[in-house]
Amino acid sequence: MNTKNIFVLGLTDVQRRELETVRNAEDLAFHGVLDYETLVNTTDLDFDQLLHDARAELDAFDGSIDAIIAHWDFPVSVLATVLAAENGLPAPSLESLLKSEHKYWSRLEQQRCIPECVPGVAAFDPFDDDALATIGLDFPFWVKPVKAHSSALGFKVEDEAQFAAALEEIREHIGEIGDAFNQVLRRVALPAELEGADGNSCLAEQFVEGTQVAPEGTMFRGEYHVHGVFDMHKDEAGTSFSRLDYPASSVPEPVQQRMIDLTERYLRQVGYDDGCFNSEFMWDREQDQLWLIEVNTRISQSHSDLFAKVDGSSNHEVAIDIALGEKPRMPHREGEFATAAQCMLFHDEDAVVTRVPSAEDKAELARRWPGTLLTLQVAEGDWLSELPGQDSYRFILGKLYIGADSTEQLVERYREIAAEIPFEFAPAPADG
Structure with missing residues (x-):
């Protein structure tokens, strides 16, 4: 079999490891296009320039361009679609993508096809x-x-x-x-x-309240499929996400199926095809009312390690399949753990980071809790309020990826690990 060249925008070391979990990974060569700092960890975006630079990297490649995939939000999600179309590769139409990327346009389309769940x-x-x-x-x-x-x-x-x-x-x-x-x-x-x-x-x-749940799936040549559903837990204040669990267990399966069916009606309304998606719903248990929060036009990179832990392969599996023009397939419950979670590490006040966990700290973490992965979103010397992409209410220091035998064990591990991770801070500089 000839090696297929898979291009990934904003590829990180963590994602490269996740990509190695997919079927026939030995027959795939993964190449980054632009980097995380340029595409994600920045407040200085010029889409036309990024597109020019990405084209230049692809043009300079001496070989076949077989697939282009994305797992980050804008601009990556849109860049991947434009670049795929220019290279004759499967991708959603730009208009169908933007009908979801533009939050107000998306609400207008939702009102046409699923008005019963639009706030x-x-x-x-x-x-x-x-x-x-x-x-x-x-x-x-x-x-x-x-x-x-x-x-x-x-x-x-x-x-x-x-x-x-x-x-x-x-x-x-x-x-x-x-x-x-x-x-x-x-x-x-x-x-x-x-x-x-x-x-x-x-x-x-x-403002709507309830239990938040996220189906993820694919639309390929008009065939709709959901391969996983996630619980989205908020913190005690109800403003920030603290934990993402897979598989979902907080709502009954018939309610999950309603979410899945509503998402399909919406995607067909906007003409979305040959792409991955994840949608987010709120379920008001007392009123049995579903509210659609949003639809994202890509696999979620937050889900990738959790799929690998529970199902045995990252969701890059289906993203690669579609990008290669093949029917998407995901394994089911073939992983090491019964359940898994992405857990947020927060700091509640503005500060300057003076210490973050070292490579040795991360290795010890993985030794004590097998399968646990820590990724950092801060570095020593960072001023929290100056970092791009931060939550409006709390500052995100990093993320823990944990596997367990049960949800109860997940929660306990999250508490134990978060309490001992060695972050240190100094007061933030005074204004001016």
Whole structure:
């Protein structure tokens, strides 16, 4: 068999190890395109320049370009689709992708096909001093840009003062992604209803509560399939995700199936095909009400190690299959653990990082708890509030990937390990 060349945007060492778990990995050669620092860990995005640079790397490659895959949010998700199309490789259409990438456009499409699970929503201009008067939702509600990373620049607002404070923060930083997103929006014909809702606009959304669950799957040549469902646990304050568990056990299987069916109706509405996805739902148990939070147009890199621990292969398995034009296949429950979790490591106050776990600390962690992996999002000398892509409420130091025999064992291991990881901090510098 000839070796297939698989190109991965923003490839990290951790993801390279995950890629080695896929079927026939020995017949695949994995190549990074641009790096994590350029694509993800930055507040300086120029989509057109990134596309130019990625094209140059691919053009310089002396061999066949057999597949291009992505597992990061914008700009990576869109870059992969554009580059795949230019190289004649399977990928969703850019318009179908953007109908989900643009949060307000996505809500409009959801209202057409699955209105029963769409929260109240309104688009607004964050630079409009009278924006609050245009929203028409009761407090509390969420405000967020139409395009952002994770929870960055997302705020729960309970009164006018909190709304004003959120706008101040959003105005300062929204262009870091919004300007680059506008470069992409210019590549498609936008519907008239999006007039005024460009990459630097926001939406307000009805505040909903419940148990959060995330199906992940594929759409390949019109065939829809879900290969895993995840529990998404929030912290005690209910504002930040603390743990992601696989497989999901917090909601009954019939409720999970409703989430799966709703996601399919939406994806067919927007014409999404030849790609991976993960969707996020909130289930209000008392009312038996499902709310769709969002649909992401890629495999989730947060899920990759968990699939490997439980099913025996990373979800890169299906991403590679589709990118090669092959029917996606995932193993099922062939891994070492019955359950697995990605666990967040937080720091609640702004500070300067003075110590992070060493390679020896990580090795000892893996020795004491086999299968445990620690990834860091900070380095010594980092000022937490200056880091890109941070949560609006707490600062993320890193992530733990843990396998266990049960959910109870997962929770206990998370507590024990998090308590002993050697981070140290100094007070943040005074303003100015």
